[in-house]
Amino acid sequence: MALWGGRFSETPADAVFALSRSVHFDWRLAPYDLRSSLAHLSVLKSNGLLENSVASAIAQALHELQNEVASGKFVAIATDEDVHSALERGLTEKLGAIGGSLRAGRSRNDQVATDLKLYAIDYMVEVAQQLLALQDALLSKASEYGDAPAPGFTHLQHAQPVLFGHEIAKHVHAFARDLDRITDWLARTAVSPLGSGALAGSSLPLSPELTAKALGFTAASANSIDAVSDRDFVAEALFISSMIGIHLSRIGEEWCIWATTEFGWAKVADAYSTGSSIMPQKKNPDMAELARGKAGRLVGNLTGVLTMLKGLPFAYNRDLQEDKEPLFDSIDTLLLVLPAVTGMVATTEFDREKMALAAPMGFSLATEIADYLVRANVPFAHAHEAAGRCVALCESSSRQLHQLTDAEFAAIHPELKGDVRDVLTVHGALASRASSGGTSPASLKEQIKVASAANEKSKREFHAKAVAFSEMMGA
Numbered sequence: 001m002a003l004w005g006g007r008f009s010e011t012p013a014d015a016v017f018a019l020s021r022s023v024h025f026d027w028r029l030a031p032y033d034l035r036s037s038l039a040h041l042s043v044l045k046s047n048g049l050l051e052n053s054v055a056s057a058i059a060q061a062l063h064e065l066q067n068e069v070a071s072g073k074f075v076a077i078a079t080d081e082d083v084h085s086a087l088e089r090g091l092t093e094k095l096g097a098i099g100g101s102l103r104a105g106r107s108r109n110d111q112v113a114t115d116l117k118l119y120a121i122d123y124m125v126e127v128a129q130q131l132l133a134l135q136d137a138l139l140s141k142a143s144e145y146g147d148a149p150a151p152g153f154t155h156l157q158h159a160q161p162v163l164f165g166h167e168i169a170k171h172v173h174a175f176a177r178d179l180d181r182i183t184d185w186l187a188r189t190a191v192s193p194l195g196s197g198a199l200a201g202s203s204l205p206l207s208p209e210l211t212a213k214a215l216g217f218t219a220a221s222a223n224s225i226d227a228v229s230d231r232d233f234v235a236e237a238l239f240i241s242s243m244i245g246i247h248l249s250r251i252g253e254e255w256c257i258w259a260t261t262e263f264g265w266a267k268v269a270d271a272y273s274t275g276s277s278i279m280p281q282k283k284n285p286d287m288a289e290l291a292r293g294k295a296g297r298l299v300g301n302l303t304g305v306l307t308m309l310k311g312l313p314f315a316y317n318r319d320l321q322e323d324k325e326p327l328f329d330s331i332d333t334l335l336l337v338l339p340a341v342t343g344m345v346a347t348t349e350f351d352r353e354k355m356a357l358a359a360p361m362g363f364s365l366a367t368e369i370a371d372y373l374v375r376a377n378v379p380f381a382h383a384h385e386a387a388g389r390c391v392a393l394c395e396s397s398s399r400q401l402h403q404l405t406d407a408e409f410a411a412i413h414p415e416l417k418g419d420v421r422d423v424l425t426v427h428g429a430l431a432s433r434a435s436s437g438g439t440s441p442a443s444l445k446e447q448i449k450v451a452s453a454a455n456e457k458s459k460r461e462f463h464a465k466a467v468a469f470s471e472m473m474g475a
Contacts, residue, residue: 032118039214109228113193130338137346142169150355158362162439192217196224199315238302241330245298252292269347301326386413
């Protein structure tokens with residue numbers, strides 16, 4: 001039986017039902033709908049709105065449906081409009097008319113908002129745990145190559161030498177911000193819409209605070225209209241997913257570049273590569289390319305939901321049915337991509353010799369000349385000019401900076417002595433970058449230590465959240 005229709009003289013046209021139907025994608029909310037139904041049932045019973053015998057029968061049927069949904073025994077059928085109507089059908093098949101008693105005091109409007117929040121919380125915690133696994137792989141790789149010199153780049157041009165571990169470790173900090181966003185999002189999302197009804201609350205003696213607590217929320221909504229129309233939590237989850245996708249895309253781009261014949265730095269493991277259907281020699285870093293490509297999909301999902309939300313009037317509108325598929329797709333995408341990227345990172349080997357040979361190329365040590373002059377109390381603007389002139393002379397004579405003569409250095413600037421060559425080494429340049437967050441061996445070691453400790457702390461916190469949510473769902 002449909003959840004509405006008493007005032008209608010005709011059933012929906014086939015085209016209308018086809019457009020309205022959402023059970024083919026919102027069925028994944030079934031476990032969360034059943035859990036929120038149990039919480040709602042408890043309030044109806046405790047407030048005297050259901051007789052004990054009726055409440056007990058409904059509770060037993062809901063628990064049976066939980067098991068049947070989990071096992072696949074109970075599924076949606078072609079005549080079900082959405083997950084809510086499908087599960088009510090399940091109740092009435094077990095109990096007859098009393099199966100519809102659970103609908104008292106709630107609407108699909110507050111019901112679906114609650115279900116979707118529970119789903120999003122569950123899976124965003126899982127995304128966080130996958131991010132932490134990727135951070136582990138990155139930190140391990142950064143530590144492995146924490147003593148390997150390599151050229152650092154800006155504008156894809158050689159800039160200054162860095163430790164390659166420092167290059168890898170930068171991604172850890174980007175994902176740490178994503179984890180912070182998830183933590184902040186969880187706090188904002190932990191407000192229960194259940195009890196808001198269609199938009200105006202309920203005239204029945206409900207206890208939204210009790211259902212909020214039973215479902216693991218920290219509070220009940222302060223405004224029933226906002227509760228049923230709020231999809232900020234969806235948009236924000238999609239933004240977080242987009243940022244994660246963008247950060248994954250940047251890893252993908254770098255791995256693609258490093259694996260080229262021209263660079264030849266990265267040897268991607270066979271298990272994380274693919275070949276060509278026509279060129280037998282090919283070994284392509286397809287996991288990196290797919291990670292890069294999926295970012296567009298994630299950004300598109302965010303854009304679609306923001307556009308849908310723009311200008312929606314008053315409380316619930318059917319437009320909001322468009323919130324689920326993008327959210328489901330983004331979460332599915334991340335849970336597909338993250339393990340593949342983690343495996344790719346963990347198993348890639350890098351050519352230390354090639355990276356070290358490339359580190360001083362492109363006059364990447366020119367800044368050392370400028371810094372040398374600054375230590376001699378030369379204003380940086382003049383020091384920068386002198387270092388640039390050294391580079392120009394080297395380019396015109398096909399030499400490297402350390403090959404300039406004492407007389408040539410002195411002619412460019414009187415404070416440039418022969419001992420400037422002492423700083424024109426990759427080792428010296430790396431060691432000198434000892435500022436906090438810098439690329440010196442000591443700085444990188446401390447950075448990895450701090451990031452590893454933060455990662456372990458986050459793992460404990462998100463594990464605790466996952467356990468608590470699992471216990472709540474099993475209550």
